[in-house]
Amino acid sequence: MSLVPDSSQETPAGFWRWLLGHLTANPLVIGMVVLGTGLTIFIRAAIPILLGQALDIAIIDLNNIYTNEEQINILQNFVTTILVIAIAQFIISLATTITNEWLSWSAQRRIREEFFNSMQNKPLKFHDSVRTGELMALATNDLGQVGGMISPGFNMMSDVFISIIISLFLVIGVMNAPQLILLATPFFLVYVWAVFAYNKKMAPISYTFMRKWGAIATAVQDNIIGAEVVRAFAEETYERNKFMKYVLDFRETWYTRQIIQARYFPTLVLFAAIGFSVFIGSLFVANNESTIGNIVAFNGLLFTLLGPTYVISFAVTIFNGGLAGARRIFSMEMREAGEDIGEVKNGQLKTIQGNIAFENVSFKYPTSKKWILENISLHIAPGQTIAIVGPTGSGKSSLTKLLLRLYDYEGRITIDGIDIKEMSLEFLRKSIGRIEQDIYLFPRSVKENIAFGARNASQGEIEKAAQMAQAHNFIVNDLPKGYETNVGEGGSQLSGGQRQRIALARTFLTNPRILILDDSTSSVDSKTEEEIVKAINAVSQGRTTFVITHRLSTIRSADCVIVIKGSKIVARGHHSRLIHTSPDYRRIFGKNVDLPPLQEISSSTPALGGLK
Numbered sequence: 197m198s199l200v201p202d203s204s205q206e207t208p209a210g211f212w213r214w215l216l217g218h219l220t221a222n223p224l225v226i227g228m229v230v231l232g233t234g235l236t237i238f239i240r241a242a243i244p245i246l247l248g249q250a251l252d253i254a255i256i257d258l259n260n261i262y263t264n265e266e267q268i269n270i271l272q273n274f275v276t277t278i279l280v281i282a283i284a285q286f287i288i289s290l291a292t293t294i295t296n297e298w299l300s301w302s303a304q305r306r307i308r309e310e311f312f313n314s315m316q317n318k319p320l321k322f323h324d325s326v327r328t329g330e331l332m333a334l335a336t337n338d339l340g341q342v343g344g345m346i347s348p349g350f351n352m353m354s355d356v357f358i359s360i361i362i363s364l365f366l367v368i369g370v371m372n373a374p375q376l377i378l379l380a381t382p383f384f385l386v387y388v389w390a391v392f393a394y395n396k397k398m399a400p401i402s403y404t405f406m407r408k409w410g411a412i413a414t415a416v417q418d419n420i421i422g423a424e425v426v427r428a429f430a431e432e433t434y435e436r437n438k439f440m441k442y443v444l445d446f447r448e449t450w451y452t453r454q455i456i457q458a459r460y461f462p463t464l465v466l467f468a469a470i471g472f473s474v475f476i477g478s479l480f481v482a483n484n485e486s487t488i489g490n491i492v493a494f495n496g497l498l499f500t501l502l503g504p505t506y507v508i509s510f511a512v513t514i515f516n517g518g519l520a521g522a523r524r525i526f527s528m529e530m531r532e533a534g535e536d537i538g539e540v541k542n543g544q545l546k547t548i549q550g551n552i553a554f555e556n557v558s559f560k561y562p563t564s565k566k567w568i569l570e571n572i573s574l575h576i577a578p579g580q581t582i583a584i585v586g587p588t589g590s591g592k593s594s595l596t597k598l599l600l601r602l603y604d605y606e607g608r609i610t611i612d613g614i615d616i617k618e619m620s621l622e623f624l625r626k627s628i629g630r631i632e633q634d635i636y637l638f639p640r641s642v643k644e645n646i647a648f649g650a651r652n653a654s655q656g657e658i659e660k661a662a663q664m665a666q667a668h669n670f671i672v673n674d675l676p677k678g679y680e681t682n683v684g685e686g687g688s689q690l691s692g693g694q695r696q697r698i699a700l701a702r703t704f705l706t707n708p709r710i711l712i713l714d715d716s717t718s719s720v721d722s723k724t725e726e727e728i729v730k731a732i733n734a735v736s737q738g739r740t741t742f743v744i745t746h747r748l749s750t751i752r753s754a755d756c757v758i759v760i761k762g763s764k765i766v767a768r769g770h771h772s773r774l775i776h777t778s779p780d781y782r783r784i785f786g787k788n789v790d791l792p793p794l795q796e797i798s799s800s801t802p803a804l805g806g807l808k
């Protein structure tokens with residue numbers, strides 16, 4: 197079963213099921229934490245009771261039962277007992293905190309893993325509409341807040357609840373003084389009301405708080421990615437001021453949150469309760485309704501509640517932060533169903549021949565209003581090379597993305613007669629090698645980048661692929677650590693041409709049946725280009741190849757050329773024919789190339805190559 201929830205679960209109940217599922221995944225360990233917290237609190241509360249008893253029995257000794265020596269002995273016993281249980285409390289408390297911390301980290305690990313898988317499986321249209329900075333904030337800050345719900349949040353909350361329960365038990369069961377509970381009840385009610393009021397104010401601010409943090413992360417991301425542009429245009433001041441706006445906006449929310457927290461007053465209620473109980477308690481003692489020891493013990497107990505009472509404001513803040521973070525993570529995971537790339541469908545092929553057909557394919561990006569491609573139909577026989585040309589923005593790259601099913605489209609695309617929607621995404625994508633227009637390399641070694649799709653490739657195979665891509669020489673001679681050189685963020689430590697050749701080598705190594713080369717020779721010098729064209733020709737032998745290029749040398753050797761303009765195919769055929777017949781095709785070469793005279797042709801001239 198997939199770890200990642202699907203959008204059908206995006207209901208309030210679905211959210212709580214998801215969150216509690218993660219937070220309570222280790223019930224046994226949670227039980228241990230509750231037990232540890234209970235023991236710690238019990239001991240903490242028992243100490244004032246023991247002191248009260250020591251006072252009554254050994255010091256005040258109203259009925260003169262004990263001799264001085266006996267009193268000292270009893271006192272010594274009390275002191276020893278208190279010391280021993282205090283040490284025990286320290287050890288239990290330490291073990292409980294560590295266990296709780298482990299619980300928190302294991303919940304964070306699980307959610308982080310799930311979040312990563314979820315993002316990994318999202319279709320490209322999801323990533324088109326979500327900011328990387330926002331995802332980073334969710335994976336770090338929001339997730340940390342969710343972890344905070346367990347440690348220290350759960351610790352603090354259970355401290356409060358268990359303290360109250362144990363105090364009640366001690367006052368009624370051990371001290372046998374229920375009248376003291378009545379005394380504290382009004383204060384308790386005010387306290388509960390204050391906590392609820394505080395929570396109501398805190399919840400919305402916590403969500404805003406996280407959202408604004410996400411905005412800061414996004415602004416940082418923009419500036420880091422665009423660092424070169426910002427410097428080139430000397431726009432640092434403007435960018436800094438823009439960034440500061442986000443920071444100040446965040447600070448505003450932070451202040452509001454702190455002020456709400458500072459105004460929180462239950463400790464005041466507790467001090468009032470202590471004062472009141474001393475006063476009423478002395479009346480009880482005067483009327484012989486209670487002993488001095490009991491009153492001292494009760495006040496001691498109230499003092500032990502001081503910590504939990506104070507801490508509950510932090511606990512409420514932490515819980516609200518965690519809930520807000522969890523909601524944001526959950527709703528991001530719910531956005532767009534993930535792709536199951538391994539899902540086995542009907543159209544599984546053993547091998548691919550490379551017979552490709554587009555039948556009336558129309559496409560627009562989820563974010564765009566107009567059609568990018570309309571009614572595209574074409575057929576390519578196995579092993580043929582097709583060049584796609586057209587003005588910039590005409591949809592050439594988009595057309596090839598559809599073959600990988602990176603986006604959804606209308607119409608039908610088949611490989612060897614099988615609809616690609618019937619194939620598993622993994623099989624489809626592994627059968628197609630694509631060198632994208634903006635090549636992205638991982639900030640890893642050259643070697644790892646080349647072997648990206650073929651992780652088990654040997655050094656020899658990697659070098660062979662690099663040689664075929666004309667990359668071996670520059671890797672060995674120009675890069676400081678050869679194949680071990682780290683290429684930097686996105687491959688930034690390499691030139692455009694070098695990046696292309698690494699990408700080419702990466703594709704050679706995976707040995708796909710279908711090859712897509714998007715402008716792959718545009719940024720290399722003419723000598724390298726010649727070499728690459730040679731390499732491409734060699735590698736495209738026996739493979740169905742799409743090349744998107746305006747290089748005459750590549751286009752000329754293609755079996756067929758299609759010209760896309762205004763979202764439609766406006767011409768198709770071999771270069772030698774189109775150059776004479778298609779004004780749109782001729783326009784691509786502009787004034788730089790000497791073109792033969794344009795011939796009038798009839799529209800019924802049959803298409804060449806294997807294309808229809």
Ligand SMILES: Nc1ncnc2c1ncn2[C@@H]1O[C@H](COP(=O)(O)OP(=O)(O)OP(=O)(O)O)[C@@H](O)[C@H]1O
Binds near residue numbers: 594595
């Ligand atoms: N991820 C996207 N989301 C929305 N619109 C997009 C996206 N990618 C491209 N477009 C739009 O789709 C249209 C076709 O883009 P495409 O990248 O396919 O053009 P192209 O023919 O490859 O251009 P070029 O020759 O400049 O590479 C453009 O108008 C572009 O603005």
Ligand SMILES: [Mg+2]
Binds near residue numbers: 714
């Ligand atoms: Mg393009």
